[in-house]
Amino acid sequence: MKTIDVCLSPDLMHLYNVQNHTVVVVDILRATSCMTTAFAHGIATIAPFAQLQDCLAMKEKGYFTAGERDGKKVDGFDLGNSPFEYQNPALKGKNIAFTTTNGTQAIVKSLGAKEIVIGSFLNLSAVATHVRELPYDILVVCAGWKGKVNLEDTLFAGAVVEKLKNETELACDAPLAAQHLYNQAKNDMVAFLSTSSHVKRLGKLGIHKDIEFCLTPDQYDVVPRLVDNVLTVSR
Amino acid sequence: MKTIDVCLSPDLMHLYNVQNHTVVVVDILRATSCMTTAFAHGIATIAPFAQLQDCLAMKEKGYFTAGERDGKKVDGFDLGNSPFEYQNPALKGKNIAFTTTNGTQAIVKSLGAKEIVIGSFLNLSAVATHVRELPYDILVVCAGWKGKVNLEDTLFAGAVVEKLKNETELACDAPLAAQHLYNQAKNDMVAFLSTSSHVKRLGKLGIHKDIEFCLTPDQYDVVPRLVDNVLTVSR
Numbered sequence: 001m002k003t004i005d006v007c008l009s010p011d012l013m014h015l016y017n018v019q020n021h022t023v024v025v026v027d028i029l030r031a032t033s034c035m036t037t038a039f040a041h042g043i044a045t046i047a048p049f050a051q052l053q054d055c056l057a058m059k060e061k062g063y064f065t066a067g068e069r070d071g072k073k074v075d076g077f078d079l080g081n082s083p084f085e086y087q088n089p090a091l092k093g094k095n096i097a098f099t100t101t102n103g104t105q106a107i108v109k110s111l112g113a114k115e116i117v118i119g120s121f122l123n124l125s126a127v128a129t130h131v132r133e134l135p136y137d138i139l140v141v142c143a144g145w146k147g148k149v150n151l152e153d154t155l156f157a158g159a160v161v162e163k164l165k166n167e168t169e170l171a172c173d174a175p176l177a178a179q180h181l182y183n184q185a186k187n188d189m190v191a192f193l194s195t196s197s198h199v200k201r202l203g204k205l206g207i208h209k210d211i212e213f214c215l216t217p218d219q220y221d222v223v224p225r226l227v228d229n230v231l232t233v234s235r
Numbered sequence: 236m237k238t239i240d241v242c243l244s245p246d247l248m249h250l251y252n253v254q255n256h257t258v259v260v261v262d263i264l265r266a267t268s269c270m271t272t273a274f275a276h277g278i279a280t281i282a283p284f285a286q287l288q289d290c291l292a293m294k295e296k297g298y299f300t301a302g303e304r305d306g307k308k309v310d311g312f313d314l315g316n317s318p319f320e321y322q323n324p325a326l327k328g329k330n331i332a333f334t335t336t337n338g339t340q341a342i343v344k345s346l347g348a349k350e351i352v353i354g355s356f357l358n359l360s361a362v363a364t365h366v367r368e369l370p371y372d373i374l375v376v377c378a379g380w381k382g383k384v385n386l387e388d389t390l391f392a393g394a395v396v397e398k399l400k401n402e403t404e405l406a407c408d409a410p411l412a413a414q415h416l417y418n419q420a421k422n423d424m425v426a427f428l429s430t431s432s433h434v435k436r437l438g439k440l441g442i443h444k445d446i447e448f449c450l451t452p453d454q455y456d457v458v459p460r461l462v463d464n465v466l467t468v469s470r
Contacts, residue, residue, distance in 0.1 A: 008384060011247055015382045147250045149243060151408040172432045173386040181412060184419055197407045 004138045004164055005171035006157040006178050010106045011147040018113040022136045024127055024160060025110055026119045027143035028152040029198050030081045031103030033120040033214040034066070037083040039233045040122075040220035042092035046231040048107050049099040058097035066098040071205055082210050083122075102143035107226065110141050118224040118231060121156060121189075121214065126221040128163040138168065140175075151181070151196040152215070155189060158182025159217070189215045239373045239399055240406035241392040241413050245341050246382040253348040257371045259362055259395060260345055261354045262378035263387040264433050265316045266338030268355040268449040269301070272318040274468045275357075275455035277327035281466040283342050284334040293332035301333040306440055317445050318357075337378035342461065345376050353459035353466060356391060356424075356449065361456040363398040373403065375410075386416070386431040387450070390424060393417025394452070424450045 007016050026032050035046055049055035052067055056076060059065050066079035073080030081100065098104070110116050114136045119127045131138050140160050142153035158178035161170070170176050185192035190212055193199045199211055213219075224231045242251050261267050270281055284290035287302055291311060294300050301314035308315030316335065333339070345351050349371045354362045366373050375395050377388035393413035396405070405411050420427035425447055428434045434446055448454075459466045 008243065009247060011250065012244060012382065012384075015246065145408075147247065148407050149247075149409050149412065151412055154408075154412060170430075170432075172380075172383050173389075174384050176431060177384065177386055177389060177412070177416060180419055181415055184415055195405075196411060197405075 001169050002137050003171040004168040006140045006174040008142050008149045008174050009144040010109050013109040021113050021139045022115045022131045022134050023110040023113040024117050024119040024140045025106045026153050026156045027103035028214050031100040032118045033083050034086050035118050036120045036122045038086035039222040039224050041087050044093050046096045046098050048104045050104050055097045055099040063095045063097040066096050068100045106141050106143040116226040121217045122219045124217045126223050130223045150198050154178050155182050155185050236404050237372050238406040239403040241375045241409040243377050243384045243409050244379040245344050248344040256348050256374045257350045257366045257369050258345040258348040259354040259375045260341045261388050261391045262338035263449050266335040267353045269318050269321050270353050271355045271357045273321035274457040274459050276322050279328050281331045281333050283339045285339050290332045290334040298330045298332040301331050303335045341376050341378040351461040356452045357454045359452045361458050365458045385433050389413050390417050390420050
């Protein structure tokens with residue numbers, strides 16, 4: 001039986017072996033929710049960057065640039081970190097260079113995996129189906145917040161564990177804790193998360209609509225995959 | 236209002252500032268449960284050691300030696316890691332040199348705090364009262380398992396958060412997640428933990444009695460404190 005594991009923070013990635021694993025990278029608020037939305041609306045590729053400057057430099061190569069630091073859009077970038085910006089028909093067939101506080105780092109630390117996919121509640125069932133069909137053990141990597149564990153990414157990890165519970169074995173306590181939290185939260189995730197630190201932080205930025213959208217399961221059936229350091233989907 | 240925070244693994248301690256904090260170190264199965272039991276039964280001091288050899292060398296200085304690796308007593312040591320061993324009247328007034336897989340490391344990484352105390356379910360209310368009376372912010376440091384998050388230490392952290400919820404502010408999502416898990420588990424922690432990795436690991440060693448005892452709240456009212464690198468209690 002395949003195992004399923006959860007890394008609750010990129011700062012714990014040294015404890016996990018990504019080789020022979022499918023890695024699901026998650027940054028619910030809001031990087032991976034934006035990426036999922038972008039692909040569902042026809043973006044061709046997304047290139048992730050850890051550094052702002054490297055990302056911005058892609059503008060010259062015809063890329064749209066997307067950047068967020070501390071939950072806010074960065075000056076000089078075309079796109080911020082609201083999923084609704086990525087529903088724009090003008091982006092169809094285009095390429096995006098993307099950098100975020102936590103999400104990109106989680107991708108970089110997952111390099112070496114058999115496959116790296118982008119997960120969010122928006123494509124939860126599609127991701128579960130995809131990792132189920134691959135022959136590899138599964139590791140969900142939570143982007144967290146500056147190294148710290150966050151609740152929304154943990155809930156998503158728990159949702160994946162719950163979806164695959166009859167066909168995987170839990171590798172340690174982190175997937176079990178995530179699964180318990182998800183089952184406690186699933187009937188009203190918005191309410192469950194209302195006291196979480198990131199939701200409070202984003203609430204101050206006035207983006208309740210974003211939060212509600214990012215917590216809505218199964219809006220899209222795309223599964224963005226990292227191929228040659230660029231995210232893409234099979235069309 | 237004071238803040239309360241939870242570090243879910245010693246490998247995340249670089250993200251936390253211990254200065255001006257009371258740190259509660261917890262390793263439910265079984266180091267801090269043993270330490271609590273030992274002090275409740277009259278031990279004078281416990282000196283924590285990271286290295287087995289350093290610990291064993293204290294035998295010459297008249298210390299009882301207590302050592303565990305991977306849940307098993309170490310050859311040549313007087314005591315293992317079962318709390319029942321520490322109820323022995325022969326230990327009254329004596330000193331112990333103690334080393335464990337995870338617990339000692341959590342203490343070492345907490346050095347620099349205003350105060351370091353030893354927490355377990357066995358002395359839960361006593362610890363809550365103690366940290367409540369001190370003027371410092373509170374950080375619960377979970378010993379975990381070789382860097383990974385474990386459920387039993389997380390539940391204890393959640394129990395402390397729950398006890399202090401009306402007089403502290405949550406510093407981030409980790410205390411919130413721990414509190415949710417504790418509230419889900421509290422009516423039957425033995426059952427809740429029955430699928431956890433460490434309980435399964437220890438179950439193979441045949442120590443169900445130990446596990447049940449370590450999950451029983453408020454058996455003792457001692458609060459072991461680190462003073463000059465040695466654990467002691469006020470008598």
